[in-house]
Amino acid sequence: MRSSIIVPFLAGLLVVTSSIQAQNHPVQRSSSKAKTTNSAAQLPEFSLSRAEVEAHIRFLASDELQGRKVGEPGNWIAARYIAEQFRQLGLKPAGTIANKPDYLQPIDLERVKAASSATMLVGKDTLHLGKELVVMAGGPTNLSGEVVYVGYGLTDGEDGYKGRDVKGRILVAQGGSPDAKSPREIFSASAAKRKLAGEKGAAALIELYSESIPWGFVNQYFNREQLAIPTNGETAAPVAHLWVNNANNKYKQLKEAGQTITLQTSGRLRTSALSANVAGIIEGTDPKLKDEYVVLSAHFDHIGVGKASGTPYQPSDSIFNGTRDNAMGTAAILEAAKTLSLQRPKRSVLVLALTGEEAGTLGSRFYAEHPLVPLKQTIFDLNTDGAGYNDTTIVSVIGLERTGAKNEIETAAKAFGLGVFAEPAPEQGLFDRSDNVHFAAKGIPAPTFSAGFKAFDEAIGKYYHQAIDNPESLDFGYTLRYCQAYAYAARLIANRATRPQWSAGDKYEAAGKALYGQ
Template sequence: MQRPVLLCLAGAFALAACDRGPPAAPDAPAAPSTVSDTAHVFSPELAPGDFAEHVRVLASDAFEGRAPGSPGEDKTVAYIQSQFERIGLKPGNAGSWVQQVPMTETTADESAIMTVTVKGKPHALKFGDDMVIGTRSGQEQVSLKDSDVVFVGYGVDAPEQKWNDYAGLDVKGKTVVMLVNDPGFHVGDESLFEGRRMTYYGRWTYKFEEAARQGAAAALIVHDDAGASYGWDVVKSSWSGAQFDLRASDDPAPRLPMQGWITGAQATALFADAGLDFAALRKAANQRGFKAVPLDAKASVTLNSTIVEKSSRNVVGLLPGTETPDEAIVYMAHWDHLGKHPDEPGDNIYNGAIDNATGVAGIMEIAERFKQHPPKRSVLFLAVTLEESGLLGSKYYVAHPVIPLAKTVAAINIDAMSTAGLSKDMVVTGLGNSELDDVLKAITDKQGRVLHAEATPESGFYFRSDHFNFAKAGVPALYAEGGEDLAAGGSEAGRKASEEYTAMRYHKPADQFDPNWNLAGVMQDLDTLFQVGQVLADGTTWPNWRAGNPFRAARDASRAAGAKP
């Protein structure tokens, strides 16, 4: 979901060489059109009742939490497609409403127990309670047997930061244990990396990629609430049940045979039995020149998984431009959520109302309005899949764009809209990174709203939503939402609402539609984001990243390539 002055990513994300992805497969059979699920009469302009109806339908129990590859996907895709058709959009992928996203579904046997033997003393780590593990290998069985365990600090190799936790270390076949977030975070040293602001090196996805590059057999991240920005319950729910991935052939990133998380309590106990003080080592890992510390420990586990090759779908609707239809602005939102967890007692449907039925409803409402004000440039409305599995639907789209990235003016992402009411501010995750901020500010200035960056840059929200894949490919991407300084109650009320959502509903079954939501702020935010797109769609400018931003080089190269005859 968000952040500014990003780290210089190792290796530019390869831009797609072709104008379109592979030929569109016929639309996969879907459930009967779910237009009948609502008798609501929609307005052609932004309307809170329309928005609420979209969220109500998408977050209903009938959609089963919108898990990719499930009957809930069929209903979701059918509903979005039917609404795009009703609005008057055109099929956006070479005559098809969908872009097939090949995926691998991996469901781990959660009875797996990892045994870590420390100085001859075995520790049996239970799945869910003590650790979570999974494989992205596509193999039904992966095993560790007496794998040496090494603590590698933050698991970071950042040449431009003159930091390498793997320096002089051979971890081939070993199990690496590492900390979440960036060096400096756990000791409050803002002189390291970007201070409080998490870089991509702090994200768990990077840490697993780097461990794979180093040849490790397995990697475990030690969880802590502050470093991850969420509790163990979120880790447990997110890593249990079916996990989705792109096929290895569609994903150039390196993969580990096994990866996962371990609780802070278990890590502390394991280190203590090895004669090591985990708290002291965590502090030492924040110092330049830190050297990895082998534990006198061996890890063993056999993980059985059910592997199913499936295909999910991005839904693509296009409003062709009246003058330069080959150039486009992209509005996107992810439609997927966590599905059903049948083994959990009570309510086990993760409805995902805020996250992210609100975003899908938002792009539908903006599409309604654009249809009444035909743009000069095209506007593409993209509902992507597999965000909760690592931004995979948008990752696949960026590798196989239906509008060439060189012709994509900007991307505007809507993910988890605030339903707390009107706000005096707007949060831009990654404020200061691109010239899109200037377009947005001109609009919010007229509204009397103030722009500011996210309040918790250490949470790494910039890397946690779909705009990030566009950014890595060089396309300026905006992720902005209503702030916490509410018109009714001020910042205190806004913080309380945000904290309540994170603690009680985020990635939990309680994220359900509420007919009592205050949608005045949602309407204001959608109007603002519509205006940003309208300025771009009716103009001729090509916004870029700020000078010094690591994504600017990819944008410049893309634009230069697109300008060639």
């Protein structure tokens, strides 16, 4: 084995050993001067060790893990490290492999190569890959013919496929959907259109894109390698699927009957890529409430090394360590797992380390469709993720005002001398950009607990998805208090007499009522 692989395992062994020793000796008490009640101060989270928090982060964000990119060895090493921490703490494995209990929840992903060529002739205009076209999916394609406009291409209704035989035809659909606003919703609608077009036997699907995500971002994102969850029912070679930049309705003629086009694309080569979430259960103590679950989630992946990261870098440092995003959050769920296993709460807790957030929240999306505990019995998800911090006097909570546990979160933060800032950088739409959104879409209240920031400023941009985001740049005193506040908030929520509820009128309230039968 290469030394760069051996070193992380040795480092991990040292951390595991230090954790065991810490449980058998008095643990260093936090330096927080916050006033707490005597009973609260006896809880394990008030005696967490800065050294242990630092060790978790230094291991997960080490150069040897090569940026923890999904499908790469460093990501698997991180997953194994987390699983062995769960085992050492005595958590119950939540997943299964070969019909045996396991901490890993395997996910069969696809690695989708970027298209190398694509052109489309529309009248006298020739559209090109990297300019007016992006290739979403499909194999090599070379065809000509009349197009069939199917509205949004999402239904068999009047504005869709009703009464039309589209087998072997080239379909044109309006981009997005009437309700799609966020990137997640736009991409989800697009995948649904491709699936339906394939089921109908279409030869190709062209979407007229004029959505809120800038075309430059779309172009850059889809002209590089991606990872994806195969769509249920999709064949080995999905229908050829392209987006056309329809800014200012430039190609509206594609909606007209009789319009003929010529399309050529190299397609996107697909190969398998295995990854996994990591999940362990702490059983609750209350005879009734232990059948309800609080999920503690954080993604452990990052964007990798060099050109494959899709981010500019300097030759002197090409490893994107992801200390703030999200080794810090992963350490928080590990420390919460420790404190809650030492003194268990009333409700059960699922500690869930997620893969693939940086590749499009793939791990949480997969989990939401393949839950390891029933969603109906999952009352809350306290996700932790973030771009970094610019204020070490606070934690920032995205969804604080919406998800029904404001009091518990504020109480926990205050216990460690921290304030709470609600809904930072609202213009960024952050609630729908992290793993929490897939829990929310199912109806589960799910805020994201982040390091302290109020806006995306220079202090955030300096480190967010930058190679400079190394452990040496972190304020570990603040990181300790962050982990303590997160763990204490998790305990208070798991011990609540009643379930947290969505705020009245929230866009996910209806999903919550449907899930819980309210």
